[in-house]
Amino acid sequence: MPTRTRPSRLLALLVLCAGSLMVILDGSVVAIALPAIQRDLGFSAAGLAWVVNAYLIAFGGLLLLAGRLGDLLGRRRVFLAGVALFTAASLLCAVAATPAVLVLARFLQGAGGAAATAVSLGMIVRLHPEPAARTRAIAVFSFTGAAGSSIGMLAGGVLTGAAGWPAIFLVNVPIGLLVLLVAGRVLAADRGLGLRAGLDVPGAVLGTSGLMAAVLAIVGTAEHGWTSARTVGAALLAAVLLGAFAHRQRVAATPLLPSRVLRTPDLVAANAVQFLAVAAFFGFQFLLALALQLVLGLDATAAGLAFLPTPVAIAVVSLGFAGRLAARYGARPVLLAGLGLAVVGFLLLARLPADGGYLADVLPAVLVFGVAGGLVLPSVTALAMAGADPADAGLASGLVNTTQQVGGALGLAVLATLAASRTGSLREAGWTGTAALAAGYRTAFAVAAALVVAALVLAAATVGRRPVADRAVALAPAEPAGRTGG
Incomplete structure (x- = not known):
């Protein structure tokens, strides 16, 4: 990555933090709006949990794959694609008129959020090679993550009360567009290793599916209990998939998660x-x-x-x-x-x-x-x-x-x-x-x-x-x- 001036590095850090904060806020901002969403769209009590779960499953399941794609395709490219998908999915959430559409849009939001978030730390590390500067940059980035959830709870209540639940999603659209505009100008392009360096497709499928199954098992315990057939089945499926993933990483020529x-x-x-x-x-x-x-x-x-x-x-x-x-x-x-x-x-x-x-x-x-x-x-x-x-x-x-x-x-x-x-x-x-x-x-x-x-x-x-x-x-x-x- 080319040497950057101090102002441009600061702006690059701020735009990466803004993208991360937008994603993190969305993980918690929806919590207070759930009763209004249920009332307007007719969610069942059980179905309402999927407004949160669909996001968590996609986000948690795709992070590892998104991080590796950033190494191969270029982290800037993956970050921009993730923010674009997240922004478009936020608009779809805001205009959703049925439970199925909102759940699908939330899944897409999680996928976009995973892509944007997974590569951000790697980009910050490359932007700040000096130890002291890197420490300060990581402190700023960590602040957005640590404070984002608490801020999201407050923002969810204010936005829902003032403008209705679609507002918690619509607010992401101008923020996402601004992040895309600024990021396209201040984030230096990186070539990445290229897909020829090897994307372990079977490993990616096994690892992503295993993580999704694990998150699915975890987030369903509040509704179904720890010993229900659904929870145990999802946990066993996750164990099998992640075990197969671990074996694949030992034998693959270009593993998704190298042993080093x-x-x-x-x-x-x-x-x-x-x-x-x-x-x-x-x-x-x-x-x-x-x-x-x-x-x-x-x-x-x-x-x-x-x-x-x-x-x-x-x-x-x-x-x-x-x-x-x-x-x-x-x-x-x-x-x-x-x-x-x-x-x-x-x-x-x-x-x-x-x-x-x-x-x-x-x-x-x-x-x-x-x-x-x-x-x-x-x-x-x-x-x-x-x-x-x-x-x-x-x-x-x-x-x-x-x-x-x-x-x-x-x-x-x-x-x-x-x-x-x-x-x-x-x-x-x-x-x-x-x-x-x-x-x-x-x-x-x-x-x-x-x-x-x-x-x-x-x-x-x-x-x-x-x-x-x-x-x-x-x-x-x-x-x-x-x-x-x-």
Whole structure:
């Protein structure tokens, strides 16, 4: 990639972040609009879940393939194609008049979002080869991901209340067109390795199908339960497909997921830590949104506003301090400190009383989560990407995002199921509705704390254990292919 001037690199970073934020917002902005969508389009209670599930299945299932296509076809080309598909699908969502059309459009949105998101980190790594600049750029990009979901909950309530549910999709159209216009001018074209370098088509089919089946099994547990024939069947199908994918990667001449990638210690360890942490963080947003309304009695708009301290704290920490701390002390200590704070945040929520108040019982935890997110996500992303070979940057980016999506979906399903199960058993024992709900959420938050403790232990034992990794050198540009190729 040609050397870029500082203003053009900044504009390129901003347009990549804008595309990512648009996609991330859409994953959460629809949540508050679901009742209005059900009322206007006539969704059944079971069918309504597919407005969310169709998006998650496509997004989570296609990230790895999209990342590899970016390495082969050029990341700029895949990014532009993803934004274009996402924008067109958003317009289709807004004009959908039947449930089937909306579900199809949401699937297409997920596919476009996967293509745009999967290659963004790889492009940022190439745009910022200097260690300090890369750290700052990843901090900015991580902020969009960490804060996007919270902002989406607020935006969904405001847009739906002011202009109706189609507005949450229509707003993507001008944003997407602007991103396409600016990205076409400021993102330098990259040739990619070319399809002749090898796209493992059977592996791509097996891997994508296996990930989709896994996400399908996870997101369906809230409706069907963990032991239902549907859930077990989807999980078994996912296991068979992913097992076949793993075998294919060992024998394919040009595997979709080369073994050298999985022999990169920091990349694998950082993804495992991220999986556990994100599983807890996603549950925090979803369950706390419910607790604020069902236990503390806030309305939808007030519940959305209650999350505002989190993205504000994430912005202050990730954009103002995380990069400097990582440059001075290394990404590993920053990651460990952030995970430790996240444990404190979950333990605060694990004592949420049924008659609690926002200022005393929720705000401290929300602020702690903001600081923790501002430390954890940039550092774990930087550690994961630092070990990737430049030729595999798109694949590594796709792997990081796949870990986030699958971990988030699994964590949400597990924590929501635990909360519902605990609440149900207490109601049968004679507890009042609000008290039982609060106890159910406390149980889920305690389990989330345990997930983050596991992430903390794993990070301390595995991530950044190389001699140079405790300093800013850990965030230096990726080594030449020979070193990380195993």
